[in-house]
Amino acid sequence: MTDNDVNKDLLTPEDSVECPTPPDDFDPLVCSIQEPFVRIAKRGTVSTRHRVMVYVIGFLLALIVGGLLLVVIGKNPIAAYVNMATGSFGTKTSSAETFRLAVPLLISGIAIALAFKMKFWNIGGEGQILAGAILSSHVVIAAVHAGGTMGFVPLQLMMITAAIFGGAVFGFLPAFFKTKWGTNETLFTLMLNYIAIEYIIFLQTQKSWQSPKSTYPKIINFKDFLPNLPLPKVLGVHIGWIFALALAIMAYFYLTKTKHGYEISVIGDSLNTARYAGMRTGWIQMRTLIISGALCGLAGYFQVAGADYSLTETTAGGVGFTAIIVAWLAKLNPFIMVPVSIFIAMLKKGSLAIQSTMKIPASAADLLTGIILFFMLGSEFFIEYRLIFRRSATKIEQMVEEVSA
DSSP: OOHHHHHHHHSOGGGOEEOOOOOTTOOTTOOEEOOOSEEEEEOSSOOHHHHHHHHHHHHHHHHHHHHHHHHHTTOOHHHHHHHHHHHHHSSHHHHHHHHHHHHHHHHHHHHHHHHHHTTOOOOOHHHHHHHHHHHHHHHHHHHHHTTSOOOHHHHHHHHHHHHHHHHHHHHHHHHHHHHHHOOOHHHHHHHHHHHHHHHHHHHTTOGGGBOTTOSSSOBOOHHHHOTTOSOOEETTEETHHHHHHHHHHHHHHHHHHSHHHHHHHHHHHOHHHHHHTTOOHHHHHHHHHHHHHHHHHHHHHHHIIIIISSOOTTSSTTHHHHHHHHHHHTTTOHHHHHHHHHHHHHHHHHHHHHHHHSOOOHHHHHHHHHHHHHHHHHHHHHHHEEEEEOOOHHHHHHHHHHHHO
């Protein structure tokens, strides 16, 4: 056995040492340690301080990059950011509007989190919101054609029931097909979104849904024909915000303190483990998606009865997709979703404000919002993982010397 063979035997697999076939003048002690320039490693326990620091740095970087965008289009970044803040919370009216925008985000975010906790990728929040809005609107149209004399409480109860049913059906269908035939839930829920949108477009062409004086396809403003439709307001915002906060509390205890929540967590960790434990995994998935869809349907009800007072293909307004961001940023924690929803609603309201006050194009305002959200989501990576760069040549030579000694 040669010295070169001895030295190679002393090297561990972790050192990843590769000695090529040497030429006649090759020094057998000089080896090339193969190590990537950069590799990703998962962090262990992450402190709250580290998490906060990463978010703060990510937010500051977002402001810098967004500021560069504003400079390119000829706008003052500082003035734009100030206008976004004052446009969101500068007055009682703007604050109320911001919190109104946060209501469907919070409700839908909690709904999405229930499915995601189980690793069931429900991308159909948008369609489930519209399904709830559609069926609750059917109740309104029926009440209008019945003379518009239905009382407030019966009307709201019927709308709520219809909205829950509509959203629940749109949640149940992908879960049923997934558990029975293994269909892809991402594609299934996504396609249901388009079905809901196209159905609304169809309703816009129906005479029974149009104003008698309408000359183009448009669904009537429900409030004009049913004065007792709007939900009462508390502190300038419809009472949906009270339900949303109560839902956050209930969802937290449901996920952490109940048998159902435990079953959701087990399925999310390992579907096979849940099966071996005797859980009825198919029923649990369908039950959870029914709840998830029903909650999104309720968000649609609040849009109809508390915000839009009508039905259009934009009633959901992208909330079903933005709710995914809410759920991920909050790490599927219903309590954390409260400030996250308000933050995203602030960005949305702020972007509308700078469009009107600073004449910033809608595309640029939306891009600015997207940049901020991108950096906030990107912060999650640096919270969970760290980058390890290749060690210097000096350190590699020291390792070789230690192994060769």
